[in-house]
Amino acid sequence: MSPGRYLAVEGTEGVGKTTLNRLLTDRLNERGVEVVRVREPGGTPLGEQIRSLLLHGDDMADWTEALLFAAQRSELVTRVIRPALSQGKWVLSDRCFYSSLAYQGYARGLGVSRVWSVNAPALGGTLPDLVVWLETDHGAALLRQEQPDRIGSEDASVHLQVWKGYRSVWTTDRERTLRMDGGRSPQHSVEVLVSVLEERGWLGPC
Secondary structure (H helix, E strand, O other), X not given: OOOOOEEEXXXXXXXXXXXXHXXXXXXXXXXXXXXXXXXXXXXXXXXXXXXXXXXXXXXXXXXXXXXXXXXXXXXXXXXXXHHHHHOOOEEEEEOOHHHHHHHHHHHOOOOHHHHHHHHHHHHOOOOOOEEEXXXXXHHHHHHOOOOOOOOOOOOHHHHHHHHHHHHHHHHHOOOOXXXXXXXXXXXXXXXXXXXXXXXXXXXXXX
């Protein structure tokens, strides 16, 4: 059985994470790869309840927000991601723990290392094989949002700090992170990504 792979697409609000994952799913399915798509926050019954609190609930303390993200992540890894990988499936995720490092660790000022310290046990060593960071002008990406949620509707200055947070995480974890131009078309991005997967030997040629 071929090994499963865990890929996450990251970036600021409205950058096109879901679209890229959808296109990549189609390409992988064409090659006979079984894909499980998930999203953060969410992906499990409890995770979706936490998602509702995080994105549509009342304002909350920064550490409450950080811990809720870690809690839903623990559920997702334990109940969905790890079992799928053990069955040789590929997991494609909208977001991963990078979001917590960028949003709560950097933008909220809680500290990247401190936020990682509560996410590490939640992940239990199950980390993405590859994180695709769609980098683009954060202001332009915000304009793409159709219905901003609690976090997406925050001031532009917060999203600038989030972008800086992603850049900080990328500089310290470049081996795991593929930085891509989020301003290019999704069709171009998926072609580039498929080529990268082939070059790494994770995906055989057509």
